[in-house]
Amino acid sequence: MTLIRKIIHVDMDAFFASVEQLDHPEYRGKPLAVGGNKERGVVAAASYEARKFGVRSAMASRLAAKKCPSLIFVKPRFERYKEISLEIRKIFLDYTDLVEPLSLDEAFLDVTVNHFGLPSATLIAKEIRQRIKTETGLNASAGISYNKFLAKVASDLNKPNGQAVITPEKAEAFLEKLPIEKFFGIGRVTAEKMKSLGIHNGHDLKQYSLAFLTGRFGKSGLHYYEIVRGIHNSEVKPDRIRKSLGVESTFENDLMDISAILDSLKEKILPEFFRRLERNQARGRTLTLKIKYNDFTVHTRSRTFAEPIPLDSMENLSLDLAQQEAITNPVRLLGVSLSNLSRSDEPGEQLKIRY
Known part of the structure; x- marks a missing residue:
């Protein structure tokens, strides 16, 4: 007999914005954006009050200000968000060691076997959400199902401050009605391509054979074929x-x-780049410089080495990469990143970030 897994996806509600409203009572009940300002930048997170005006994360802050003239902009405080995220992670670990963080504000938990021997994943999710509220003052939503994809979809059904369950018996009917853009692994471009083929929901997708999907979408075709069947x-x-x-x-x-x-x-x-490398004990073999111009074109330059790049070489290397770029327009964004990672204390092993 195949063991049916019990997976919970916990997703904090408007996490960055909610933390700011928690720490600053004067922001509560008001439309709030974390990141950017009325003139430039990008919204990193929006409170539910701001979302009523159509403000969303990743939106240009100038557009957000037009949609909501009373919008309050605040600078992000990632150290504070990480501090609370770690508190929440400790709550998860009280129930199971199988916790997979996706970001500071969401994670998967496998509670098939849990520390308390509790049989109901639904009740575990409810208890976790109550503990988060009691211990941090923040609201969380949760989805429960037998696999990660369905649990993640379910966590969005009763937001904010709610939860939903998709059982194996209900999965097929649920997936057939699900809009195609809601499927895990189907982004905007792929969704548009599918709609051009007449695929608008799970029922439509289910009509196509594996051979057709792999022919049109390559290796991803197998993924689409399986997830619409709850696999x-x-x-x-x-x-x-x-x-x-x-x-x-x-x-x-x-x-x-x-x-x-x-x-x-x-x-x-x-300076901030080096602080993050030290905090995560990270070393890597590829250094990349990112430049975004004011026309939103993006250029990158990188160098890859056979061995991890020494810290004391990274500044000069970054500056050298910048000097190789012919500056064609005013620059609105700069970034530096390190990839092909390994831990500084474990040469050759790919970096595993523990939250």
């Missing part, structure tokens, strides 16, 4: 392998020349 065997993995680590910043005023770019790298970008 998603990915396990909850406690150690997530991080592919890169970096820092980037959008400037209030565009940088007009190479001198300003070099100064910003030395004074703002690289």
Whole structure:
């Protein structure tokens, strides 16, 4: 007999914005955006009050301000968000060691076998959400199902501050009605391609054979064929392998020349970059410089080495990469990242970030 897994996906509600409202009572009940300002930048997170006006994360802050003239912009405080995220992670670990963080504000938990021997994943999710509220003052939503994909979809059904269950018996009917863009692994471009083929929901997708889907979508075709049938065997993995680590910043005023770019790298970008490398004990073999111009075109330059790059070489290497770029327009964003990672204390082993 095949064991049916019990997977919970916990997703904090408007996490960054909710933390700001928690710490600053004057922001509560008001439309709030974390990141950017009324003139430039990008919204990192929006409160539910702001979302009523159509403000969303990843939206240009100037557009967000037009949609909601009373919108309050605050600078992100990632150290504070990480502090609370770690408190929440400790709650998860009270119930199971199988916790897979996706970001600071969401994680999968496999509670098939749990520390308390509790038989109901639904009740475990409810208890976890209550503990998060009691211990941090924040609301969380949760989804419960027999695989990660369905649990993640379920966590969005009763937001904010709710939870939903998709049982094996209900999965097929649920998936047939699900809009195609809601399927895990189907982004905007793929969704548009599918709609051009007449695939608008799970029922439509289910009509196509594996041969057709792999012919049109390559290796991803197998994934689409399986998930519409409720098949998603990915396990909850406690150690997530991080592919890169970096820092980037959008400037209030565009940088007009190479001198300003070099100064910003030395004074703002690289100091924070080095702090993150040290905090995560990260080393890597590929250093990449990212430049976004004010017309939103993005250029990257990188160097890869056979061995991990020494810390004391990274500043000069970053500056050298910048000087290789022909500055064609004013620059609105700079970033530096390190990839092909390994831990500084474990040469050759790919970096595993523990939250």
